[in-house]
Structure formats: structure tokens, C-alpha cells
Amino acid sequence: MTTRTRIAAAGLSALAMLALSAPAMATNGYFTHGVGTESKGMAGTGVGSNAARGPIIVASNPALGVFADDTWEVGLGIFSPMRSYKADPSFVNGSFGAFTIGEGRFNSSSEWFPIPYVAKNWRMSNGNALTMVFYGRGGMNTDWDDSSTSAWYDPTGQGGAGVQFDGTFGGEPFGNIEAGVDLSQAFLSLNYAGKSGDNFAWGIGPVFALQTFEAKGVQAYQPFTKTFNECFFFQAPGSCDPTPSALSDNGHEFSTGFGGSAGIWWGISEGFSLGLSYQSKISMSEFDDYADLFADAGGFDIPSSTKLGFSFGTSDDVRFNLDFEHTQYSEIGSVGNPMTNLFSCAFPVYGGTLQATGDMALALAAAQAAGVESCLGGSSGGGFGWEDMTTVKMGVEWAADESTTYRFGYSYGEQPIRAPSITFNVLAPGVMEQHITFGMTKRKASGGAWNFSLMYAPSKSIEAVNPFDPTQFIELEMSQFEFEFSYLW
Numbered sequence: 001m002t003t004r005t006r007i008a009a010a011g012l013s014a015l016a017m018l019a020l021s022a023p024a025m026a027t028n029g030y031f032t033h034g035v036g037t038e039s040k041g042m043a044g045t046g047v048g049s050n051a052a053r054g055p056i057i058v059a060s061n062p063a064l065g066v067f068a069d070d071t072w073e074v075g076l077g078i079f080s081p082m083r084s085y086k087a088d089p090s091f092v093n094g095s096f097g098a099f100t101i102g103e104g105r106f107n108s109s110s111e112w113f114p115i116p117y118v119a120k121n122w123r124m125s126n127g128n129a130l131t132m133v134f135y136g137r138g139g140m141n142t143d144w145d146d147s148s149t150s151a152w153y154d155p156t157g158q159g160g161a162g163v164q165f166d167g168t169f170g171g172e173p174f175g176n177i178e179a180g181v182d183l184s185q186a187f188l189s190l191n192y193a194g195k196s197g198d199n200f201a202w203g204i205g206p207v208f209a210l211q212t213f214e215a216k217g218v219q220a221y222q223p224f225t226k227t228f229n230e231c232f233f234f235q236a237p238g239s240c241d242p243t244p245s246a247l248s249d250n251g252h253e254f255s256t257g258f259g260g261s262a263g264i265w266w267g268i269s270e271g272f273s274l275g276l277s278y279q280s281k282i283s284m285s286e287f288d289d290y291a292d293l294f295a296d297a298g299g300f301d302i303p304s305s306t307k308l309g310f311s312f313g314t315s316d317d318v319r320f321n322l323d324f325e326h327t328q329y330s331e332i333g334s335v336g337n338p339m340t341n342l343f344s345c346a347f348p349v350y351g352g353t354l355q356a357t358g359d360m361a362l363a364l365a366a367a368q369a370a371g372v373e374s375c376l377g378g379s380s381g382g383g384f385g386w387e388d389m390t391t392v393k394m395g396v397e398w399a400a401d402e403s404t405t406y407r408f409g410y411s412y413g414e415q416p417i418r419a420p421s422i423t424f425n426v427l428a429p430g431v432m433e434q435h436i437t438f439g440m441t442k443r444k445a446s447g448g449a450w451n452f453s454l455m456y457a458p459s460k461s462i463e464a465v466n467p468f469d470p471t472q473f474i475e476l477e478m479s480q481f482e483f484e485f486s487y488l489w
Helices: 004-022 055-059 060-068 221-223 226-234 338-343 346-350 358-374
Strands: 070-086 099-101 104-107 113-123 129-141 152-155 163-166 178-195 198-218 253-269 274-280 305-313 318-327 389-399 403-414 434-443 449-467 470-486
Touching: 055 060, 055 070, 055 113, 055 129, 055 178, 060 129, 060 178, 060 198, 060 274, 060 449, 070 099, 099 449, 099 470, 113 470, 221 226, 226 358, 338 358
Parallel strands: none
Antiparallel strands: 070 104, 070 113, 070 470, 099 152, 113 129, 129 178, 152 163, 178 198, 198 253, 253 274, 274 305, 305 318, 318 389, 389 403, 403 434, 434 449, 449 470
16 A cells, blocks of 8 residues: 555544544543553553554653554544433422422433544654554533433522423423433644653644534523523513523534644663653634533633653563543633532522612622623533542553563542532533553564453442532432454554
8 A cells, every 4th residue: 555545544534533433431531541552451551651562652642652663553442431310309399499300310321432543653764753643532422311301490580389391391301302412522633753862752743623512401501591691681671582592402513623742751760761741721613502501602622631651661571650640621611610600690699680770770780790701601601510630540561472462550530520510410420530451462473463452440429419409419420341452554
């Protein structure tokens, strides 16, 4: 196959992978536990190791391109997250301005997703390397479509009796026939890496990101949107439509953006090395079709992440890795803003009416103008309430012989969801904390190699009071596993 044909094939593969990329990658928050089969077999470690042969390793540390083979690498993961929520009984069932999720335990129906990637490394005559990688790094997906669910809601916000939305007229956790979100994020990077002497390597490159998003069944949040409140409070009656058009059920929308990544590798001594890598925050174009849902009128940027890794080879056959990864979810308003910001939104605070007159009316209007920015879609609009997440990862690599390598790993990171935001996170229950992994490489006599990895994340649950109904508790639970294989040639 000619170089030109290979480049064309890579482009077609990238387009095909975009069509297939799975949204449900909720492992460390909504980022994967690692990128590439070799790294995933060791719980996502390898930032400080120069032992990986596959070019996809530059997604973990751009400096490592100088150590990867001059090969193509194509991988496919089969990912299965099992998600459920439980809503306890309520004493008010939507009365007195409450929003109550119907009692019961329910499971998300989407549980199998393919996650492909492709990478190519070109080794140069001067020892430097140019690497192209295309992969999925983050995403989340839920699909609540059990017709037996229900929701109770006070549509006036004035303290009247709650209205029940059942499966006949649209149940689901937020009072609609189907509820859930579908987020996919894919990254394309062109990385350049070089060496300074025998014990130091560096790498840098631009990162292009593409994401898609869809939300279904969240119309019940209409009174908490900036569009609703601006129309209700600041426009003459009948002069505007308070119904937000960019809140829910608008299909999939695309968003694009650019960022960068950089990394270093330092061989401190014989058998001991460290690596440090950073991917910048990526400013993405807004989701205009969901400008009434996300803060900053549809903003959903991709948070920055920093990785530090240490690698120690006890012999030619065994290597230990210890990595730390920090993801700054809090720097993204739509992800990090607490859902409780909605309690400063004009509608719930002031009961949906302007009754005062004179100076009091002016003061009230000023307060409402400030409160409107805390509504969904506002500059400080309520979000998923995720904190930054630091994950500790440990991995072991054992070369049993020249053709077979085994890998093992474990990682832990405290889940990022704050308790007061639990209701919104029924849509995105990223509660995983532990990952246990196994991997293997089988090299062929012809020079190619097969890689395999398995990941199991034990069940984790969180429980908290529904902030929209203090008489009700909500529990989110999740477990998952993944099988991935890749081929180098």
C-alpha cells in the first residue's frame, strides 16, 4: 500500500470512527480510564514509561512518540456501563413548589458501546517522530425510557398541589416519555516529538476536538431557564414566548474547538524515569440548540488535564508504573457550576410575579436581573456540580518472553458529583471510583502485534437529598466493564 493510499485510508477510518464513537465513557468523571490498549491494561498508566510500542501512547504523553515504533495502530473497545437510579418515597409529591421524582428503582437501557481509535507514527532520520492520533476521550450517555416511571411537579411554583406525569402521558425522571443525554467527544492530534540527549524527550502538538450532544426529556426545567425568566419578568405580557426553544429534544448538535498538548520524559537513572504531560482547556463552539440548558448560552468546553507518571524497571522483564491524573471539571461552567445555583434563579426565588411598586419594585427588578444569570443558560447557570478529580493509577508490566507481555492495573479517584447536585446527575451518573484491569500483548513473527485489555469497575453508589424536594432521597449507582483489542503493523 502506498503512502498516499494509507493517508486516504486513515482519513476514511477517522470518519467511520466518528460515526461509531460511543458516548458512554463515564469512568473517571466522563473521561476514559486511559487511552490505548497497552495503557488501559495498566489502568491508564504509562506517562513516565518509554516501554510502550504503540503510537497511541502520545495521547497520554506527547513526548513518548520518539519511543513508539514506526507503525499503524488500530483499536476497538466494547464498553458496557450499567447505570441505575432509585427514588425514595416523598411526603409532598410535587406540592408546595417541589419537583419529585417518582418512587422506584430504574435502569438505563443503553449498555453496549463501541469505542474505536487509530494512530500512526512516522520516525524521522534525525530520530524525531511525527504522530497522528484519533481517539475518543470523554462522553456520557443515559437513556431512561421505562414507562412505569413518573414525576410530580408544581407547574405554578406558587405552592399548589403537585401534578403527576405518568408513563401514559410521559413519565421518566423529569416528566417526559424519554429522558437522558448523549455526549460524545473525539480528538484528533498531530504531535511532534524529539530528544535532547539520551535521557530527555519532549513532545508538543495541536489538538482538534469534535463533540456531539443531545438532551431528551428535560422540559420540566423550563421555569428555571433564563429565556423563561427574562420573558416573564422583563417583557410586557404577550410580547414574548416564555417557552425555551433550545432546552430539550432538539436532536444531535455538533461543536468544534482547538487546544494543545505537551509533554516531557526524563530518564533519571537506569531503569527509573518520569513523565509529565498537559492538555489545555479546549474552548468549544456553543451548542446553540441547547443554549437554554447549558451555562453561558450553550457552552460546553473541554476541561484541561495534567498527568504525572513514574516508571521503575526492576529488571528487563518487569516494570512498575505510578501515575497521577488531575482533571479540572470545575473550570467548565456547565459541568462545574452547582445545580443549586438554580435557587437564585428569578422564578423560584420570587414565585414568578412582580407585585411590589415604586422603589421596592426597582430593587426587586434589579435582584431578579442578577438572579436570571443563575438560571439555566445564564452566565452562572446551574450545572452538574462536578468537582475537580484526581486519580491515582498503578500498573505492572511483565514480559514473560519475547512474544508475550502481561499487564495489570488498579486506579482510584473520588467521584466528582456533589451531593446537592444529585437530581441533575440522574442524567449523567459519573460515580465510578475504582478500576481493575488486565492486559496482554502477543507479538507475531512477522513483526505485527495484537493487544488485549479488560477493565472492571466495581459498583459504586451515592445517595443524597433531592434539593427540589427535601423529603425525598435519590440514589445513583453504576458499574462497568470494557474489553478492548488493537493491532499494530
